[in-house]
Structures are given as structure tokens and as C-alpha cells.
Amino acid sequence: MQDIFEKIIDDSAVGTMATVKQNKPHSRYMTFIRKDLKLFTATSLETHKAEEIKANPYTHILLGYEGEGFGDKYVEYEGKAAINSTAELKNELWNSYLENWFNGPDDPDYVVLEITPVRIRIMNKTGAEPKTFEL
Template identity: 45%
Template structure:
């Protein structure tokens, strides 16, 4: 089932790109993603431009998969809406020491989570493969 494949990919691929739109121009950046089923989360500093952009336009696009210089393998395109999540229990659950270059810890007042709720996921088993689509 495609849903199981997507969940497996989300659990095993943490680095992806997040694209937003500001002033009718696309902006893309690498992000570290965490998954809870089909919902993705990413930590950020609430003082960043991406937070302002997301508040203006919560529609985003995410690419996840094909890490470590690989040219073949599974990947997903995710169309989602994003919201800011400041729930302490989620911030604690998704905290990783990998974030310490940007934030001081789960209690950092600038630490927020971006919660991505997908409405369409396109799963590709390999480069050039036909997409399997999940609409939510």
C-alpha cells in the first residue's frame, strides 16, 4: 500500500527541501524533517523569514528522499498546508541535538515547530517510475 511506503520513506529520510512563495517568487531551503504518520514536522527559529512567509501563505511544497548523493531510489513530492506548533510536548518530542546549531534546546523561546499537513503526496518508487498518489 502506498501509505505504508510513504510512512517508511518519511521515517528513513530526514533531509528534504521546503519551498514557499513570497511576492510571487519561489523560495526553497533544506530542512530537517520529523514524521508522525503522514504529518511532517520541522524545527525552526520563529525569527526567520520563512515563518513570516508561512504566516502570509501556508501552502508549501516538500521534496523528501534520494539522500546521500544517490540518483536512484524512492522519493516523495508533498503538497501541504503548514502551521506553527508551539506545544511544549511536541517541541520536547521532536527535539534533536542536531538542532543545537540553531537553537539552545527544547525550551528556547524562539524554537517552534512547523507542522505540515499534506493534502497530496506523490510517491515515486524510483527515478522515472510512475507516481503513486495519495489525496488527503
């Protein structure tokens, strides 16, 4: 099952990330990088999501649906996020696309959300029940 999860994430890096804002869900599109079962995404300390993660670190992420209909595999990823501002991780994940928001990997507002999985479900695989990976 882990290999299916990894392929979906690697093939579909953009997904929705939901946090909680004033006891209500708040979703946005994000780009994710996978390392083993953890997900990483860049953000600014000046965003609502950073504030929301500080108040409640739990998140729900959807990745992989291609819009083809029944049988499209996708991942429901429930995790616990932490704000990581280590220079090592920021440099590792830095790419030219981030120049649209930050003044380089040393920008103090540039941080990485490090998301550790709590539960991963693979959904809609044709002919198969959803598979849940509890962690």
C-alpha cells in the same frame, strides 16, 4: 502506498521545503520527522520561512531521492503548514542537534512547523507510474 511513503520519509529525513516569498518560490533544506502522514520540522520564529508560512501556509517538500538515477524513489509532499509552539511538541522533538540554534526547548524563538498533507506523490519507482495520495 502509505507504507512506501513512510519508509522513504523514515530513511531520508532531509529534503527541500519550498514556500512562497513575494509570489516566488523559495526553497531550503530542512530535516523532517514523520508522525503518521504529518511532517514536523524545527525552525525559529525569526526566519523568513516563519514569515512566509504566516503569509501563505502552503508548502511543497521533496524527500528521498538518493542520486542513483532512474528508479530512485522519492516523495513529492504538498502540505499546509502551521507554526506550533506548544511545550509538549517542542520537548518531544528536541534533540542535541538543535542546540546549534536554540537555548533549549524553552527558547521562545524555537517553534515547530507542523505540516498536514494535502497531496502525496511517490515518484520514480522503477516500472511504476507515479502514485498520488489525495487527502
